[in-house]
Amino acid sequence: MYSEKVKKYFENPINMGIIEDADSIGIIENEICSDIIKIYLKMKDDVIIDAKFEAKGCPPVIASCCIVTKMIKNVNIEKAKKITANEIIEKLEGLPNEKIHCAELVIKTLRKAINNLK
Numbered sequence: 532m533y534s535e536k537v538k539k540y541f542e543n544p545i546n547m548g549i550i551e552d553a554d555s556i557g558i559i560e561n562e563i564c565s566d567i568i569k570i571y572l573k574m575k576d577d578v579i580i581d582a583k584f585e586a587k588g589c590p591p592v593i594a595s596c597c598i599v600t601k602m603i604k605n606v607n608i609e610k611a612k613k614i615t616a617n618e619i620i621e622k623l624e625g626l627p628n629e630k631i632h633c634a635e636l637v638i639k640t641l642r643k644a645i646n647n648l649k
């Protein structure tokens with residue numbers, strides 16, 4: 532059902548945890564499945580120098596969080612804003628149709644964290 536990439540990141544997640552002195556946090560809860568995602572950002576000027584996540588969620592959520600936090604590290608905020616769910620899904624070597632919304636939820640969380648930047 533899931534690609535090897537999804538399984539790999541779900542079993543050995545990267546960038547999982549808290550950034551104590553984060554400059555911003557984005558939090559999203561999916562009311563239907565009650566998955567919760569938090570993305571922490573640490574900035575230097577307009578570059579994301581660190582990103583971590585916490586998630587109570589399905590394998591695609593965990594794997595998408597791993598990918599997105601990896602993709603945004605050392606990236607300018609304007610570039611990070613443009614990352615799409617499709618890019619995540621591609622890097623995960625696909626997701627089942629009924630799990631596409633999981634990657635979209637992670638992107639929503641990222642955008643919330645970016646919007647919450649002071």
Ligand code: FES
Pocket residue numbers: 561564565566588589591592630632633636
């Ligand atoms: Fe809830 Fe994946 S099933 S976000």
